Amino acid sequence: MAARTRTSVLERGVDGSVVTLSVIPGGLRVITESVPTARSASVGIWVGVGSVDETTKLAGASHYLEHLLFKGTSHRTGHEIAAAIDAVGGELNAFTSHEYTCYYAHVLASSAELAVDIVCDVVLDAVISSPDVDVERQVILEEISMRDDDPEDTLGDAFAAAMFAGHPVAAPVIGSEQSIIDMTRTQIAGYYRRRYSPEKMVVSVAGGVDHADVVKWVRRAFGSRLDPARTADLPRVGRGTARALSGALVVERDIEQAHLSIGVPSGGRNDPDRYATSVLAAALGGGMSSRLFRTIREEHGLAYSCYAATSGYADVGSFSVYAGCQPENLGTVSKLIGLELAAVAERGLETAELARVHGQLAGGMILGLEDTESKMSRIGKNLLVRNEYRSVSDELEAIARVDADQVSALAARLLTQPMTAAVVGPYAAETDLPEQLTSLVQTGGQRRHVG
Structure with missing residues (x-):
């Protein structure tokens, strides 16, 4: 028997909001908070990939990918991605942390389907070209310099290095100047292929949307990438022992x-x-x-x-x-x-x-x-x-x-x-x-x- 999507209502709010979760065969989880009175919608794809997953040579690769995925896909150029969101008055952005990366859009509720399609396209079908890798390399090096010029950013990195010595979270998410200089397109593209799979992802949408519609849009966007033999990744376990410096x-x-x-x-x-x-x-x-x-x-x-x-x-x-x-x-x-x-x-x-x-x-x-x-x-x-x-x-x-x-x-x-x-x-x-x-x-x- 073919695996079925499992859907459950998790909470009903006094304001009429409903939180619903669907687990799609292939391990992809889709969670929504439908808010009847909301005129906007926010769409996010959470990928269980961050700096703790990187080797020393790939330090900063997760953040590097965050930059590159907006440069274009098989279906849209980087300009077309930006123009499509701008045309509906929306916002498109992303951030990287030690343990995950999130790509998200904020649009009018009437444009939620477009936002789901674009965010999924960016995350699933990025074209990583050598020219884009070289351009973003310079951008990230400037970002590192900017952080070095900011004493509070410098302090945050220093405190993490001292507090979590010996643990992956001790290293800065952005990587080091040397690791960014040395990283190649082949390394980054390989990291992307290995790490960005549906079972490591959660799609979350909140606002004036219907859960069934969101699941339909997401399934269409993911298509054949959903392997029914796979199940959702479990939350992270320990990655090492931290030893706070005296x-x-x-x-x-x-x-x-x-x-x-x-x-x-x-x-x-x-x-x-x-x-x-x-x-x-x-x-x-x-x-x-x-x-x-x-x-x-x-x-x-x-x-x-x-x-x-x-x-x-x-x-x-x-x-x-x-x-x-x-x-x-x-x-x-x-x-x-x-x-x-x-x-x-x-x-x-x-x-x-x-x-x-x-x-x-x-x-x-x-x-x-x-x-x-x-x-x-x-x-x-x-x-x-x-x-x-x-x-x-x-x-x-x-x-x-x-x-x-x-x-x-x-x-x-x-x-x-x-x-x-x-x-x-x-x-x-x-x-x-x-x-x-x-x-x-x-x-x-x-x-x-x-x-």
């Missing part, structure tokens, strides 16, 4: 500010404490009422930007604090960070503070899903990286269940251990850094920082 990684730059990221390893994206980690990050540095913002910016005026952040991959993650300040103030800023980390590690969050953070995270999530592009991104990414659908109400309930004891235990575990730091600024070596920072790196938010 001390601070210093990148010398002759700039006006010192840029600091300091943090500790945390669990990956499926870590049971991931919601508590988000609550902790929001309380410490998630907005204008957060502890670090109030202390470092509002009370002392030592930084314009100061925040806490989390990252989560298949098997590794981090909790970190960022601050940008005058070099002569880096010591004081480091001391204030240590004081706040110690206070949370020792005493946890106040009841009113926890309630505020719950509301902040819940409200931010709901407001962030007002547009069809955000809806498309949420359903597509979750299905690709977790092979599951979690409703917004499930996410809100998980945040609401985080209590003060859970945050206190997490803070005591995370924030009292030695930390990993990266600094970009006018420092030649770690020995040039202020003592308050090196002390914070060595001991974390331990009691001796208080007072």
Whole structure:
């Protein structure tokens, strides 16, 4: 018996929206969020290919492909692709991460069929020519130079290299200057043929669309590429062991500010404490009422930007604090960070503070899903990286269940251990850094920082 498409309704919203998933023979997953009141539609193809899949020689190949796939297909030139989207007032774009690549379009709902056809064409039938490879090589080298000129981009790469040393996510998605110079058309085309197959993909569409129509358009676009013998790829498992470096990684730059990221390893994206980690990050540095913002910016005026952040991959993650300040103030800023980390590690969050953070995270999530592009991104990414659908109400309930004891235990575990730091600024070596920072790196938010 021939395999059949399996379709299931995953959620019905109070606003009339419906989330539906179809798994097509061949492993391709199509998920939609139909929103009757939406006048637009967002179409995305999520490919389970990113920089963690690359060898050293192919470092940056996933991002290189992202550039090349818009240059033309067997059916359309690059100009025709752009003109078709422009003609309906739409947008076409893509991005590459460590673990996946996404190609997407945002159009009026009446142009959703066109968008599906174009995005599928770009992803499935790209023509990779030597002249285009050479042109995009220069573009990417300029992009690398631009990132090198941006201290926050440089800091992000340095912090990842220090925090995830020995793990594939430690390397920058864009690759290195040398790997981009050395990469050939044959290597890139081979990488494309090997990696871009339907079982590694999720098609997600959100907006004023009908699920059955979307499945019909997608099946037509994929055609004979759907091999019924194949099944959908499972979410990624671990790609290696990360070993956070001790001390601070210093990148010398002759700039006006010192840029600091300091943090500790945390669990990956499926870590049971991931919601508590988000609550902790929001309380410490998630907005204008957060502890670090109030202390470092509002009370002392030592930084314009100061925040806490989390990252989560298949098997590794981090909790970190960022601050940008005058070099002569880096010591004081480091001391204030240590004081706040110690206070949370020792005493946890106040009841009113926890309630505020719950509301902040819940409200931010709901407001962030007002547009069809955000809806498309949420359903597509979750299905690709977790092979599951979690409703917004499930996410809100998980945040609401985080209590003060859970945050206190997490803070005591995370924030009292030695930390990993990266600094970009006018420092030649770690020995040039202020003592308050090196002390914070060595001991974390331990009691001796208080007072």
